[in-house]
Amino acid sequence: MKIIDILRLSFGNLRRNMLRTVLTVSGVVVGISTIVFLVSLGFGLQNLAVSKVANLDALTLLTVNASQKEGVVLDTDAVDKFKNIPGVISVSPLLSYPAQIIVPGASGDTIAYGVTPKYFNLEDITADYGSKTFSSDDAAEAIVSIGSLKAVNLTDPSSTIGKEVDVKIVKIAEGDKKEDYLVKLKIVGITKDESTKYAYMPINIINKFDGKVFNSVKLKSGKRDDMANIRKTVESMGYPTTSVKDTVDQINSIFVVIQWVLGGFGMVALMVAAIGIFNTLTIALLERTHEIGIMKAIGGRNSDVALVFTAEASMIGFFGGTIGLSTGWILGILINLLVNFVATSVGGTANALFYTPLWFGSFVVAFAFIISTIAGIMPALRAAKLDPLEALRYE
Amino acid sequence: MAKVPVFKAVNITKTYQLGDIEVKALQSVNLEIYSGEFICFFGQSGCGKSTLLSLIAGLQGPSSGEIYVRGEKLSGLDNEGLAKYRRSKIGIVFQSFNLIPSMNIVENIALPLTFARISKKQRLERAKSLLETVGLSKYADHTSSQLSGGQQQRVAIARSLVTAPWILLADEPTGNLDSKSANEVMRLLISLNRKSKRTVILITHNPEYLDYADRVFFMQDGKIVKTQVNSKVKDVEDVDKVEHISDELKEAAKEVGAVKAVDEKAKGKKAKTEEEAVDSPEDTIPDTETVEPTETAEIPEPEAEAPEVEEEKK
Numbered sequence: 001m002k003i004i005d006i007l008r009l010s011f012g013n014l015r016r017n018m019l020r021t022v023l024t025v026s027g028v029v030v031g032i033s034t035i036v037f038l039v040s041l042g043f044g045l046q047n048l049a050v051s052k053v054a055n056l057d058a059l060t061l062l063t064v065n066a067s068q069k070e071g072v073v074l075d076t077d078a079v080d081k082f083k084n085i086p087g088v089i090s091v092s093p094l095l096s097y098p099a100q101i102i103v104p105g106a107s108g109d110t111i112a113y114g115v116t117p118k119y120f121n122l123e124d125i126t127a128d129y130g131s132k133t134f135s136s137d138d139a140a141e142a143i144v145s146i147g148s149l150k151a152v153n154l155t156d157p158s159s160t161i162g163k164e165v166d167v168k169i170v171k172i173a174e175g176d177k178k179e180d181y182l183v184k185l186k187i188v189g190i191t192k193d194e195s196t197k198y199a200y201m202p203i204n205i206i207n208k209f210d211g212k213v214f215n216s217v218k219l220k221s222g223k224r225d226d227m228a229n230i231r232k233t234v235e236s237m238g239y240p241t242t243s244v245k246d247t248v249d250q251i252n253s254i255f256v257v258i259q260w261v262l263g264g265f266g267m268v269a270l271m272v273a274a275i276g277i278f279n280t281l282t283i284a285l286l287e288r289t290h291e292i293g294i295m296k297a298i299g300g301r302n303s304d305v306a307l308v309f310t311a312e313a314s315m316i317g318f319f320g321g322t323i324g325l326s327t328g329w330i331l332g333i334l335i336n337l338l339v340n341f342v343a344t345s346v347g348g349t350a351n352a353l354f355y356t357p358l359w360f361g362s363f364v365v366a367f368a369f370i371i372s373t374i375a376g377i378m379p380a381l382r383a384a385k386l387d388p389l390e391a392l393r394y395e
Numbered sequence: 396m397a398k399v400p401v402f403k404a405v406n407i408t409k410t411y412q413l414g415d416i417e418v419k420a421l422q423s424v425n426l427e428i429y430s431g432e433f434i435c436f437f438g439q440s441g442c443g444k445s446t447l448l449s450l451i452a453g454l455q456g457p458s459s460g461e462i463y464v465r466g467e468k469l470s471g472l473d474n475e476g477l478a479k480y481r482r483s484k485i486g487i488v489f490q491s492f493n494l495i496p497s498m499n500i501v502e503n504i505a506l507p508l509t510f511a512r513i514s515k516k517q518r519l520e521r522a523k524s525l526l527e528t529v530g531l532s533k534y535a536d537h538t539s540s541q542l543s544g545g546q547q548q549r550v551a552i553a554r555s556l557v558t559a560p561w562i563l564l565a566d567e568p569t570g571n572l573d574s575k576s577a578n579e580v581m582r583l584l585i586s587l588n589r590k591s592k593r594t595v596i597l598i599t600h601n602p603e604y605l606d607y608a609d610r611v612f613f614m615q616d617g618k619i620v621k622t623q624v625n626s627k628v629k630d631v632e633d634v635d636k637v638e639h640i641s642d643e644l645k646e647a648a649k650e651v652g653a654v655k656a657v658d659e660k661a662k663g664k665k666a667k668t669e670e671e672a673v674d675s676p677e678d679t680i681p682d683t684e685t686v687e688p689t690e691t692a693e694i695p696e697p698e699a700e701a702p703e704v705e706e707e708k709k
Contacts, residue, residue, distance in 0.1 A: 005509050016497045294493045297454060298554065299482020299507045302474050389454045392493070 001304045010311035013284070021316065024280045027273035028320020029327055032368050035266030036328025036356060042259035043355040044332075049251050054244040059224050061122060063242045064217040064234050072238035074214045082219055085233050087226030092119040093214040095206045099199060101144070101152050102166040102182075108151025110144070110197040112169050114206035122218050125200075127189030129157040134188070138204045142167065143189035148197040157190045167199060171209060181209045270368070273320065274375040277313050281379035285309070292383055293391030306384035313376020314369055321368030325361050332356065399466055400427035401561055401594050402451060407460030409446050409617075420446040421457070422617045430561070431592040433585070433628075435605055437648075438614035444598045447614070448566050451596065452487050453477045465561070482507050486555025488584075490567040492547040494539035494554075501526060501535045504554045511558065518557075525553040529583060545576025552583055562594045563587065569601065581607070605644050613647060623647040 001009075014021045064082065066074045074093075082091050092115060099112035117133045119125075120143070126132060127143050134141045142165075146157070154160040164186050171179040183205055219234070221227050231241055285292075292305055332354030340350035409421040421443045428434055436444040449455050450462060453469060462469040464484060472480060481487075494503045501522045502509075508518035526532050529549040531542075539547050548568055555563055565584060569577035585607050588595040597604060605611050606629040613621040627641050 001510055002512050005512075005515075009509075012497055290493075291495055294495060295506070295510075296478065297452065297481060297487055297489075297493070299478055299510045299558070301478040301510065304510055387455075389449050392454070392489075 001301075001307065006304070006307045006311050007315075009308050010315055013288075013308070013312055014315060017284070020280055020283075024273075024276050024316050025320045025323065027276040028270070028317060028368055028372065029324040031266055031270030031273040032321050032324025032364055033266075033328035033331065034269045035263050036325050036361070036364055037331050037354075038262035038266055039259050039360065040328065040332045040354040040356040042255055042262045043357060043360070044336075044353040045258075046252065046255035047355050048351055048353070049255070050248050053247050053251065057124060058244040059248065060221045060227065061244060062219040062221070062227065062231055062234065064219060065240045065242065066213070066215055067239050069238050074217060074239065078237070078239070079214070079217055081237065082217060082234065085219075085230050087221045087223065087230050088219050089222045090118060090122060090218075090220040092116045092122055092218040092220075093203060094119065094216045094218065095203055096215050097206065098170045100168040100170070101148055101199065102168060103152045103154070106152045107168075108148060108197070110148035110167075110199045112167060112206065113198055113200045114203035115200050116203055119200075119218065122220050125191070128192040130161040130187075130189040132189060134202050137202055139202055140183065140185050140205065141188045141202065142185040143191070143200040144187055145191045145193040145196055145198050147194045148199055149187075149190070150194070154187075160187055160190060163187050167201070169206060169209065179209070270371060274371050277316055277372050277375040278379065280316075281309060281313055281376055282382075284312070285379050285383050288383075289386060289391050289394040292386050293388050293394065296386070296388035297392055302384040305386075306380040309380035309383050310373060310376045313380070314373045316376075317369040317372020318365070320372065321365035324368065325365055329354075329356050329361070400463070401430045401465055402426075402428040402596075403463040404447075404450075404457075405461045405463070407450065407457040407462060409443075409450065409455075410458045419617050421450070424460070424617075424619055426612060426619060426622070428562075428594065428596065430594055431588070432594055432609045433588045433607060434594075434596045435608035435611045436596065436598045436614055437600065437602065437605060437611055439600055442614040443617035444614050445566060446617075448564055448596075448598050451562070452485055452564055453480045478510070482510055483558045484561045486558070486560040486563045488548070488551050488555050488563070488565040488568045490570040492539070492544070492551045492571070494547055494550060496539055499536050499538055500531065500542070500550050503539065503550060504557055507554065507558050521557060522553070525556055526550070528556075529553045543576065544572050545579050548572060548576070548580045549583060552580070552587075556587070562596060564596050564598075566598045567600070568597070569599075569604075602644075602648065605648075606641055611644060611647065621647050 064074065064078075076093075079091055079093050082088060095114035097112045097114075099110050100107050101110055116137060117135075120127075120133045131141075131143070133143070146155070149155065149160060152165070154163065154165075164184055167183050167185050169181045169183065171181065183201075185199075185201055185205075219230060221230050227243070227245065231243065234241055292300075295305060296302075336353045339353060344350050404424050404426050407421060407424045408419065411418045411420055424443075424447065436447060438444050450457055453472070456470060464480070469477075469480070494500075495506065498506070501519055504522035504525055505518040508521060513521075523532070523535060526535055529552060531546055531549055531553075534542060534546065534550075539550070542550065548571075552563075552565075552568075563584070568584065569580050572580060581604060584595055584597065587593050597608065599605075606625065606627070608625055609628060611623045611625060612619045613623065623644060625641070625644060627643075
């Protein structure tokens with residue numbers, strides 16, 4: 001038989017017993033929609049969690065740390081090498097030292113970070129008041145957290161912007177000997193961060209006192225896909241690296257487990273549906289035994305009979321899968337709307353809690369199709385093996 | 396007549412195992428059937444004629460012996476080959492019609508062509524032309540349950556002819572029909588044989604039909620006890636005539652002990668037809684759906700112009 005004729009015949013058989021077909025398909029729909037609903041919730045929450053940790057830009061960033069190994073120094077030579085790694089579009093070194101902000105009559109501890117002007121953009125650090133970055137690599141400017149300014153009573157951002165302060169940078173040299181350097185910097189930007197104390201300043205200012213060995217270097221790649229290669233190259237040079245991607249990977253690996261657990265619940269429902277398909281076809285086999293006898297007597301091949309039965313199971317799976325996918329997806333949208341409505345009405349933010357990736361949708365339909373087809377194989381083989389003469393006598 | 400028999404059985408036996416008891420359904424059956432013959436297998440129920448039919452139809456194999464169809468051994472065929480044999484070389488007409496209730500009439504007729512991977516357009520065309528031949532064109536879209544028994548049997552005959560088979564096997568085709576429908580079906584079978592030279596094998600326990608056969612195989616206890624050549628073959632016009640079966644057949648039947656059945660059947664038919672004759676004059680068939688011989692003649696010959704069903708490869 002031609003495939004189109006097998007499909008026609010199978011579809012006709014499914015239509016013949018509409019109620020039973022609908023019930024069997026419903027079983028698959030329940031299973032698939034449960035899987036889609038729950039796993040989409042998993043994907044949605046995962047996206048939400050990852051987006052709270054890092055924006056997409058953060059995933060193109062790599063932090064290269066100073067190495068403990070001898071001879072591997074994170075200096076300007078190293079920075080030049082990093083610039084030449086394919087895929088790296090931006091390199092920003094960082095130096096940090098303990099420091100004090102000193103105004104007449106008061107002083108407060110902070111940490112001085114020497115960075116390049118583009119660092120703020122790379123790290124997604126935005127000053128809430130004043131300028132977002134330095135005017136040049138050598139400008140005597142600082143961007144400071146409000147936490148560092150409290151100790152020196154500069155709590156009003158608008159009057160503080162533009163103020164010049166003394167910053168004492170403390171360098172601990174060999175033998176615990178402290179060396180102090182005093183610089184005069186103009187506060188050009190302030191962040192709202194009250195809990196942490198820091199003061200960003202152009203790296204060249206700190207470099208003047210230092211042996212040009214950086215604490216860390218930020219690398220930015222043009223594409224996220226380049227990240228892995230860049231990281232491998234840097235690590236092969238002997239430098240340890242960290243990336244937001246590490247955190248994101250951890251979150252993802254947790255969510256993979258969550259999704260499997262959620263999908264597992266739906267899987268149970270799908271297995272029940274598969275047994276339903278098996279049952280339906282077994283009954284259909286008994287009902288149609290005589291008919292199978294007729295088909296064989298007038299020249300139907302065993303394979304024709306088997307294929308008609310298998311196609312019926314596959315169709316149940318396909319319909320169930322497609323309808324189940326739509327149902328689960330729509331259910332997710334409705335629940336999300338409801339949750340967001342409640343959340344926004346009590347002053348929260350609306351979030352996308354459900355996310356169904358296209359690949360997952362296609363996978364689920366294919367999965368329903370395959371599981372159903374497998375459930376249909378045994379009844380189909382039994383039908384194919386029926387003795388034509390006995391089948392004809394069966395009433 | 397070409398002397399390669401279209402069907403040949405050499406010493407076939409068929410035994411069934413019923414628990415510990417071995418039942419011999421057929422014992423050393425030898426026969427040859429030639430192209431264009433009208434053959435009757437006649438015997439009481441349990442004589443093995445249905446078993447013989449299932450062997451001819453390729454629905455099961457013999458316990459021993461060999462069956463040749465146009466010189467080809469049937470035992471050499473695998474399941475696929477047997478399916479093809481049943482599909483293209485044999486047309487079967489069952490006592491219980493055996494149409495598939497979920498399909499309409501045209502689809503039923505076209506089903507063997509569906510198995511043969513013939514395109515939908517071609518097979519429906521062929522099915523419709525056969526439906527016209529059996530005089531049921533207007534029922535094309537009906538299902539079998541909407542048709543009378545006689546109509547269903549004519550559809551079944553159309554289905555059996557759809558692949559232009561070599562042999563038409565009819566197993567008690569009139570067994571479930573009233574006498575009027577039975578006559579229609581018989582007329583159709585006889586004219587298929589006479590006009591289209593199709594080989595017809597009729598299995599029956601009704602002696603009225605023996606006169607139409609070229610040869611009659613009398614069967615008893617799983618054996619062919621007598622083969623009788625019928626020298627006075629009746630034609631299709633005689634179906635509704637009241638007549639005793641010919642003496643030579645009667646003699647043959649008497650020899651094998653089937654005479655009682657023959658006589659009773661003949662008497663019964665005579666009595667019934669005399670009653671009917673009051674308002675229906677002889678030779679006029681008051682039935683609009685009667686199959687005219689001219690229509691029947693359109694059925695393609697099995698060998699000559701028959702659209703040799705060429706199966707499309709997948």
